[in-house]
Amino acid sequence: MSTLTPLALERRCFAPGDAFRQAATLSGMAACNAVCERANNDYEGFWADLARELLSWHKPFTRTFDGSNAPFFKWFDDGLLNVSWNCLDRHLDQHGDKTAIIFESDDGQSTPISYRSLYEQVCQFANGLKKLGVEKGDRVVIYMPMTVQAVIAMQACARIGAIHSVVFGGFSAGALRDRIIDAGAKIVITANEGMRGGKTVPLKATVDEALDAGGCDSIEKVIVQKRTAGNTPMGARDIGWDELTAGLPLDCEPTWVEADHPLFILYTSGSTGKPKGIQHSSAGYLLGAANSFRWAFDYKPDDVFWCTADVGWITGHTYICYGPLAMGATQVVFEGVPTYPDASRFWSMIERHKVTTFYTAPTAIRSLIKLGADLPKQFDLSSLRLLGTVGEPINPEAWMWYYEVVGGGRCPIVDTWWQTETGSAMIAPMPGAVATKPGSCTLPLPGIMADIVDESGAPVELGNGGFLVIKRPFPSLVRTIWNDADRFRKTYFPDEFNGQYYLAGDSAHRDEDGYFWIMGRIDDVLNVSGHRLGTMEIESALVANPLVAEAAVVGKPHEVKGEAVVAFVVLKGPRPTGDAARLLAVELKNWVSHEIGKIARPDEIRFGDDLPKTRSSKIMRRLLRSIARGEEITQDTSTLVNGEVIAQLREAM
Numbered sequence: 045m046s047t048l049t050p051l052a053l054e055r056r057c058f059a060p061g062d063a064f065r066q067a068a069t070l071s072g073m074a075a076c077n078a079v080c081e082r083a084n085n086d087y088e089g090f091w092a093d094l095a096r097e098l099l100s101w102h103k104p105f106t107r108t109f110d111g112s113n114a115p116f117f118k119w120f121d122d123g124l125l126n127v128s129w130n131c132l133d134r135h136l137d138q139h140g141d142k143t144a145i146i147f148e149s150d151d152g153q154s155t156p157i158s159y160r161s162l163y164e165q166v167c168q169f170a171n172g173l174k175k176l177g178v179e180k181g182d183r184v185v186i187y188m189p190m191t192v193q194a195v196i197a198m199q200a201c202a203r204i205g206a207i208h209s210v211v212f213g214g215f216s217a218g219a220l221r222d223r224i225i226d227a228g229a230k231i232v233i234t235a236n237e238g239m240r241g242g243k244t245v246p247l248k249a250t251v252d253e254a255l256d257a258g259g260c261d262s263i264e265k266v267i268v269q270k271r272t273a274g275n276t277p278m279g280a281r282d283i284g285w286d287e288l289t290a291g292l293p294l295d296c297e298p299t300w301v302e303a304d305h306p307l308f309i310l311y312t313s314g315s316t317g318k319p320k321g322i323q324h325s326s327a328g329y330l331l332g333a334a335n336s337f338r339w340a341f342d343y344k345p346d347d348v349f350w351c352t353a354d355v356g357w358i359t360g361h362t363y364i365c366y367g368p369l370a371m372g373a374t375q376v377v378f379e380g381v382p383t384y385p386d387a388s389r390f391w392s393m394i395e396r397h398k399v400t401t402f403y404t405a406p407t408a409i410r411s412l413i414k415l416g417a418d419l420p421k422q423f424d425l426s427s428l429r430l431l432g433t434v435g436e437p438i439n440p441e442a443w444m445w446y447y448e449v450v451g452g453g454r455c456p457i458v459d460t461w462w463q464t465e466t467g468s469a470m471i472a473p474m475p476g477a478v479a480t481k482p483g484s485c486t487l488p489l490p491g492i493m494a495d496i497v498d499e500s501g502a503p504v505e506l507g508n509g510g511f512l513v514i515k516r517p518f519p520s521l522v523r524t525i526w527n528d529a530d531r532f533r534k535t536y537f538p539d540e541f542n543g544q545y546y547l548a549g550d551s552a553h554r555d556e557d558g559y560f561w562i563m564g565r566i567d568d569v570l571n572v573s574g575h576r577l578g579t580m581e582i583e584s585a586l587v588a589n590p591l592v593a594e595a596a597v598v599g600k601p602h603e604v605k606g607e608a609v610v611a612f613v614v615l616k617g618p619r620p621t622g623d624a625a626r627l628l629a630v631e632l633k634n635w636v637s638h639e640i641g642k643i644a645r646p647d648e649i650r651f652g653d654d655l656p657k658t659r660s661s662k663i664m665r666r667l668l669r670s671i672a673r674g675e676e677i678t679q680d681t682s683t684l685v686n687g688e689v690i691a692q693l694r695e696a697m
């Protein structure tokens with residue numbers, strides 16, 4: 045593990061505008077500090093109050109926190125509730141006709157769905173799952189396009205206490221198969237095809253490929269939503285969504301579950317080749333989702349919220365499927381991509397749906413700047429009052445553009461730092477109080493005890509870089525890694541930090557105002573377009589190719605994607621050059637797309653006779669990083685056994 049040296053500090057600072065601040069639910073620093081004080085003085089009482097205020101319990105909890113089996117923490121553990129009941133049923137009496145979702149399809153059709161209608165569709169589908177024998181605790185894999193049915197499938201699982209595991213629709217058959225096997229899933233829910241940017245995505249065919257490869261013996265049925273007119277063959281294990289639900293009742297008694305009953309597993313990349321099944325709880329997770337949604341986005345009942353993430357990632361879980369619905373909000377759900385039919389899609393949608401709160405990723409902002417920095421000016425974006433970002437550090441130029449051109453200088457930019465593991469936003473400005481600085485996620489939300497420490501766990505001085513940790517467990521924190529409690533403890537609560545602090549895996553520093561600046565991962569994880577990719581996963585995929593003997597993958601800065609993937613490859617045969625090398629590089633890139641998914645496709649492949657290694661045969665990754673970036677080599681290379689390969693690897697293709 046290593047941390048980086050902080051870069052020059054950004055000095056610009058933007059206080060919330062008067063109009064925004066006065067209307068905000070939590071207005072001004074004094075109000076914000078009072079909430080933080082409360083959390084500091086009575087940490088458990090603070091969370092217990094929120095859990096009573098924001099969640100509806102079937103049986104109230106009497107114990108707030110149990111740390112006796114650290115780091116396997118429990119929250120509200122003797123309470124019973126149902127997550128879907130909290131997201132749907134409790135809104136029906138007073139807000140049944142309120143629009144829950146405005147769905148806009150890839151081809152531009154929009155459909156409003158009321159809370160009552162969403163409730164009925166969730167109940168009916170939950171009854172379908174029950175009919176197939178799905179019970180509390182069973183795992184259900186969801187491999188769907190970004191449609192309302194994806195949300196319905198997730199909510200229906202929650203309703204009957206089944207544990208969903210959503211796999212992003214861009215993942216390959218192999219990646220899907222690994223997750224099905226690890227989760228021991230009983231059911232896969234998919235669509236015949238997805239629609240993205242005017243093209244079809246063959247989801248059902250990929251499910252077939254995954255299951256036909258063998259090993260997925262736990263799977264009993266595949267439920268297929270007919271999303272497109274495309275003709276998809278159905279086999280004995282398949283059943284159509286409509287066929288399954290036809291005639292089933294529109295209500296379904298929720299299954300009351302213990303607070304810590306697993307709501308879902310979501311796989312994410314770590315430092316080894318095997319993705320981690322991040323297991324979240326029901327009550328604690330939902331509390332984090334609902335509360336951070338209301339605080340970070342200053343939620344108001346007449347807002348139109350739009351999070352552009354896919355439900356295949358944690359952002360789509362927390363700020364599409366759970367947070368907004370738990371708060372009874374109206375939100376836009378979008379099936380397509382920002383550049384189809386053209387680069388004004390987002391701006392046109394904000395205008396048409398009168399979006400007030402818009403939440404997207406820096407990579408999307410950067411690509412839209414590139415494709416038309418003036419485009420937003422052609423649209424009426426005056427409905428916007430708050431803009432959010434997530435997924436990676438946002439560079440100050442992109443931040444300023446977002447603030448001025450999209451937000452008209454009146455919308456706070458809420459840069460939210462969090463992770464799959466934290467379940468909900470951790471460090472982000474309370475928008476009615478905290479002044480923002482371009483590139484900083486600012487201060488922890490009340491109740492989040494974030495800090496920056498050195499190798500020994502001692503706090504570093506302001507301005508110095510170190511490990512980002514959270515010093516006290518909080519309700520929405522990951523409960524364990526599915527099937528791997530040992531890895532959970534070692535990864536997140538390592539002995540070096542006395543097993544006390546949650547180690548986030550990022551390095552960061554703080555400025556003189558105490559603001560957090562995230563510098564990047566400390567492990568072998570890349571952040572490509574806001575998606576986490578383990579270098580080991582890509583290496584394993586490459587080495588699985590019969591031509592490849594060895595591979596090392598590093599990141600290098602990329603203007604739009606944040607980081608680009610560079611792979612150094614040693615073949616079993618002789619090192620190719622010229623056209624042969626170029627052709628083989630394309631072949632290997634396609635291979636990785638097929639093995640993992642397009643998001644992992646290397647941007648560059650370079651061939652060498654060997655990789656630079658130390659005498660103890662460790663690959664010198666830092667050196668490879670410098671080579672990939674075309675930097676001068678300043679590292680000590682005296683421990684290298686094979687210095688001559690450096691020149692080969694430096695050769696650009």
Ligand code: 6R9
Nearest residue numbers: 434435436437459460461462463464562576
């Ligand atoms: C929500 C999500 C988590 C990693 C995290 C960090 C990076 C996320 C960030 C950010 C700087 C932000 N990250 N948000 N870095 N500023 N606002 O993205 O979860 O996919 O698990 O990724 O993403 O490196 O550790 P996940």
